[in-house]
Amino acid sequence: MWRVLRVLCVTLFLTCPACQRGKMFRGIFQMNVRCPVCGVVFERDAGEVTGAMAINTALLCILALIGAVLAIITKIPTGLLIGGTAALMIVSGVFFYRHARAVWVGILFLTGAIFEDV
Numbered sequence: 001m002w003r004v005l006r007v008l009c010v011t012l013f014l015t016c017p018a019c020q021r022g023k024m025f026r027g028i029f030q031m032n033v034r035c036p037v038c039g040v041v042f043e044r045d046a047g048e049v050t051g052a053m054a055i056n057t058a059l060l061c062i063l064a065l066i067g068a069v070l071a072i073i074t075k076i077p078t079g080l081l082i083g084g085t086a087a088l089m090i091v092s093g094v095f096f097y098r099h100a101r102a103v104w105v106g107i108l109f110l111t112g113a114i115f116e117d118v
C-alpha cells in the first residue's frame, strides 16, 4: 500500500516512478520517451495516453458535478456558474494534463507495464 502511495505521489511531481529521480517532461507538454536517469521507457505502446485522458476526464466530470451541485444549493446566477465552471474545466484540463499523464505512467509502472530494461 505504501509503495502505491509513494509511486503515485512521486508521479504527481512529474518524476520517474522507477528511479524516483528523473524528470518525466522536458517541456510544458513534451514527455521524455525515456527517463534521463535510469532509461526506463515511459509509454511503451502507442495509445497509452488514453489512460491519462480518462484520468483528466474524470477530474473534469468531478468539477462539472461540483458546478451542478452549486447550481442547486446556492443562488449564484446560472449563467455565471456555467461560464465559471466551463472556464475552470478548460484551465484545469490544460493544467492537469501533465500530471494526469504522469499518474497514468505511475499506474502502468505499478501494474508492471513499465519496467527497467536489462
Ligand SMILES: [Zn+2]
Residues within 6 Å of the ligand: 016, 017, 018, 019, 020, 021, 022, 035, 036, 037, 038, 039, 040
Ligand atoms: Zn528513472
